[in-house]
Amino acid sequence: MVPDTGVTLRQFPHKAVESYGEVEFARLDRKLAMFHALSSEDKQLLPEFEPRMSAIAECIEVNVTLLSRIADSATSISSSSDLSVPQENGHPTPNSPSLPSEQTTDRAAEEKQLLSSEIRRGFTLLARDWSAVGEQQRDACYKPLVEAVDSAYKEASQTNQSLSRDAFRVLVPGAGAGRLPWELVRRGFAVEGCESSFTALLVGNYALNSVSGEAASTIYPFVHEQSNVASQKAATRPVSVPDVNPKDIPNVADFAMRAGNFVHAYEGHDNAWDAVVSCLAFDLGDAVIEHVRRVSQVIKPGGMWAFIGPMPCFDGGQMEGIHLSVEEFLGIVRRCGFTMVKMEEVEVSHTADAESLRSIQLRCPFVVAVKERPS
Ligand SMILES: C[S@@+](CC[C@H](N)C(=O)[O-])C[C@H]1O[C@@H](n2cnc3c(N)ncnc32)[C@H](O)[C@@H]1O
DSSP states (O other): OOOTTSOOTTTHHHHHHHHHHHHHHHHHHHHHHHHHTSOHHHHHTOTTHHHHHHHHHHHHHHHHHHHHHHHHGGGGSOOOTTOBOOOOTTOOOTTSOOOOHHHHHHHHHHHHHHHHHHHHHHHHHHHHHHSGGGHHHHHHHHHHHHHHHHHHHHHHHHHOTTOOGGGSEEEEESOTTSHHHHHHHHTTOEEEEEEOBHHHHHHHHIIIIIOOSTTOEEEOTTTTOOSSOOOHHHHTOOEEEOSSOTTOSOTTOOEEEEESOHHHHTTTOTTOEEEEEEESOOBSSTTHHHHHHHHHHHEEEEEEEEEEOOBOOSSTTOSSSOOOOHHHHHHHHHHTTEEEEEEEEEEEOSSOOTTSSSOOOEEEEEEEEEEOOOO
């Protein structure tokens, strides 16, 4: 899907980088202007402020340089018609009747804000999936899921002793920046990740395909947070990516990332996967039923679905929709043909900055479920 910003998918990476630099530097300029408007007595009480703004500007400069490389590497992402970047409702498309110039300017400014916030999200995804600062988050989420696949494989290979790890097919919908599928490939499984966000694919593609060796790049993912900041050091701390060599996977690995909406992309792929693994992939909104139904269709009878989630809704229930409870969600899972063999509550976070004054923890079920065989 072409984002409502009016930017085509082909244009998106470079437009987003351009907007990011413009928006972030303009934000710093506004802050500096506000600082300069203070009385000289007040300014004297804040000697750290201007150096903090300069340090942030330097970090953004480095981010922009890396982003250009990331954008250049984006040509290898297939342009599925099903890709998305988050949209703001009611944006006119490029084909809308032309607007008076003031509105056009507002629209252009909003478009840049939206693109820039996508890029900021991209940095936090890179830090979560491909840096040492994301390790704790990943351990809490990915470790139990990977262990569940290991156990499912061991069980399956007891009944079918010729089943090799590379013939055990695992699907990861909502794969984000690609670390979870990569961890599974590293353990020898045949894996396909599916992701509908162009931003997640963009940064994941960079880590998986454009980088060889550890710590190839430095990013500053925390410079964008302007409130809840403990210190300049916390905001401007550098993060090396990746924390592993992404090429460190078996030579003949069967590994793919599919760009698109999982529900549409796997229509007709019935009984094709030994396991589905999803981490915070689906939320409790309206689409959840079709997601669960599709998972149930694509797994082989006797196959496993291990998931952490669903992702709690962040709109606080403000948006229209049916807003299911976790209990209702788990009921759908059972009624779509799964027997739960493990269920516990886990506390996880997603892209939260551990050094921020405000950090969001999520309480979610961790479930291992088996698709019932036809009786
Ligand atoms: C909260 S993120 C989690 C990403 C990753 N699993 C992780 O743990 O970091 C949820 C991801 O699922 C993706 N997603 C949601 N619905 C999807 C769908 N129907 N098809 C493909 N991707 C989807 C979103 O684009 C988003 O990147």
